Amino acid sequence: MLTRSLTITALLLGAAALPGSGALAAxxxxxxxxxxxxxxxxxxxxxxxxxxxxxxxxxxxxxxxxxxxxxxxxxxxxxxxxxxxxxxxxxxxxxxxxxxxxxxxxxxxxxxxxxxxxxxxxxxxxxxxxxxxxQAVTFYVNRALFRERGVPIPTSAWSWNDVAAAARKLTFTKNGRPVYGINAGDLQTDLEYGMSLYYSQGGTGIIKGAGGRFTPNLDAPFTKTAAQTLALIYKEKVAPPPTVTGRQGYQLFLAGQMGIYVEGSWSVGTWKQEPALDWAFAPFPSMNGTPPRPVYxxxxxxxxxxxxxxxxxxxxxxxxxxxxxxxxxxxxxxxxxxxxxxxxxxxxxxxxxxxxxxxxxxxxxxxxxxDDVRHINNLPEVLNVLNQQLNLAWTNNTTLEQAVAAAEKSMAGLLRQSRVIGR
CATH class of the missing domain: 3.40.190.10 (Periplasmic binding protein-like II)
Incomplete structure (x- = not known):
């Protein structure tokens, strides 16, 4: 439920009518x-x-x-x-x-x-x-793994440095199976999980608007957040690559093979599938010493x-x-x-x-x-091209710098054609 929606291209509308205040019988x-x-x-x-x-x-x-x-x-x-x-x-x-x-x-x-x-x-x-x-983005932790690895269970406040340190300790092999620290492959910066880290880093929004004109805003907080996340996957190797996470990420958490899982508040029903899973919410971490600003x-x-x-x-x-x-x-x-x-x-x-x-x-x-860009008429197309370019970085098929540059160019072209819906 958390990938970009596809562009809607055609509508044929029925006759308009105001909803009534009462229900019809049978x-x-x-x-x-x-x-x-x-x-x-x-x-x-x-x-x-x-x-x-x-x-x-x-x-x-x-x-x-x-x-x-x-x-x-x-x-x-x-x-x-x-x-x-x-x-x-x-x-x-x-x-x-x-x-x-x-x-x-x-x-x-x-x-x-x-x-x-x-x-x-x-x-x-x-x-x-x-x-x-x-529908809030949240952090989950496997408390049993935290205790096993001697990592303090966060209950009130922690930082991104604390998250990275915990992920390193939580990455090991158990009974011949890999255990990962965190699902960083899901934290692509243009999607809601990664966007939560981006706003907490001081980001103000990936699109700027003024006078009815819009431009990309893949600024320093955006690239810094992306770099920190990618480092967990490809440099520190405390997170499985995106080919393993995605739909399989929650299965790793359910199976006790992941210590920290970033998902949404709606996942409670999923965790109930495994009564033996000792899970809990963790506070959303601070990225730069200021109170976090996750998305929902x-x-x-x-x-x-x-x-x-x-x-x-x-x-x-x-x-x-x-x-x-x-x-x-x-x-x-x-x-x-x-x-x-x-x-x-x-x-x-x-x-x-x-x-x-x-x-x-x-x-x-x-x-x-x-919320800040919802009235851009071609918003789904703009978000799709950003997603496509960042996917290349997340799958290690290009550098982050190249992905951001290509995304900015494609987004700028689309945004020049944008108009505000209703005007």
């Missing part, structure tokens, strides 16, 4: 999502919703991230989509600007939506996306214009994102609900002795990824 709505890590929680939420609204049946569809956006574009182009679906900020501006999303009427639930999460989904004074909660994704539920069950979909979206019952279910599953601080006790109770308070502590300083 209706069936379709709900589309990519997040497999919260599948069990989503099914629990749907069961609770259908108990509260027995006249609305929800058909749940899980689409893998790798094909989610292609499927959504094809469905929308065909004039029929899910009635309610997950949306991210990379793609929201395009769908909204093309009239593919209906404005939402959250009723009394609007007062329970966190302003920071909802703001990116407001256009022209109307709300088009209901936030699902902060602000995903939301939206209602497509082509939905034929807007009233029922609106009832579902409002309940899922603002009802106390739904937020309580999410927090009790160890996931961050929209009102994360309000449901602090339930969240910490679900993650007892997992050091989850460090996740809540990092949220006030966190940056919503791509």
């Amino acid at each position: 209706t069936t709505i379709t709900y589309g999502t990519w997040d497999e890590t919260r599948q069990a929680t989503d099914r629990q939420l749907i069961a609770a919703f259908q108990k509260a609204y027995p006249d609305i049946t929800v058909k749940y569809t899980l689409v893998p991230w790798d094909v989610y956006w292609q499927k959504l574009a094809a469905m929308t182009a065909g004039g029929r989509t899910f009635d309610a679906l997950w949306m991210n900020l990379d793609n929201f501006p395009f769908y909204q600007s093309q009239g593919a999303l209906s404005p939402l009427n959250m009723g009394e639930g609007a007062a329970r939506m966190p302003a920071k999460l909802a703001a990116p989904y407001r256009v022209g004074g109307q709300l088009y996306g209901a936030p699902l909660g902060p 994704s602000a995903h939301a539920l939206v209602i497509p214009t082509a939905s034929t069950q807007k009233q029922s979909a609106q009832t579902f979206v409002t309940w899922m994102t603002t009802s106390p019952q739904a937020q309580g279910i999410v927090a009790a599953a160890g996931l961050l609900p929209p009102q994360a601080e309000v449901y602090r006790a339930a969240y910490l109770g679900a993650l007892k002795n997992r050091n989850a308070q460090t996740v809540l502590a990092q949220l006030p300083r966190s940056v919503i990824i791509n």
Whole structure:
């Protein structure tokens, strides 16, 4: 779920209609999502919703991230989509600007939506996306490995130097199998894990904008962060190369073959697959002596214009994102609900002795990824060319300097053609 989305090229829109405030009797709505890590929680939420609204049946569809956006574009182009679906900020501006999303009427639930999460989904004074909660980038540690190797388990604060030192001690061979210190191969600086390190390094954003014009901003914090991460892979060899991490990274952590794993707050459900895994959250590290500024994704539920069950979909979206019952279910599953601080006790109770308070502590300083450039009309293309060039450095097929130079050139060409959506 954490690679760049593909460019959407064609839309065929259905007739527009405002979502109603009440549900229609005996209706069936379709709900589309990519997040497999919260599948069990989503099914629990749907069961609770259908108990509260027995006249609305929800058909749940899980689409893998790798094909989610292609499927959504094809469905929308065909004039029929899910009635309610997950949306991210990379793609929201395009769908909204093309009239593919209906404005939402959250009723009394609007007062329970966190302003920071909802703001990116407001256009022209109307709300088009209901936030699902902060999807925060977090650090996980295998406490058993830390104890075995005599490494202090971080609980309050640590630095990037501490991370690197721990990764060195945590890299060894055990029972004939390699154990790695950290999944640095996943920390490519243009993606959310690496972006969290970049912002914590003092980065201000990989694209600059002024007067409606945009330019690349792959500055010193960007290259320094990338160099530090690549050094763990190819110089210190305390991290497996990208060919081993990715989807296999979490399997290494599950198997007890990785000491530090950088992922998202949503991975709790994955770790529950292995009850013997002694895992915990670690504080997000400081990169340069200042408080860290990790990122989180602000995903939301939206209602497509082509939905034929807007009233029922609106009832579902409002309940899922603002009802106390739904937020309580999410927090009790160890996931961050929209009102994360309000449901602090339930969240910490679900993650007892997992050091989850460090996740809540990092949220006030966190940056919503791509919030500052979400209105660039060709943002997915710009991010794709950056990703392609950095992939070459991460797979050791070019130098970091060459990758950054090539990325800047390609990004600059695309950004010269960019316009602000809505203008």
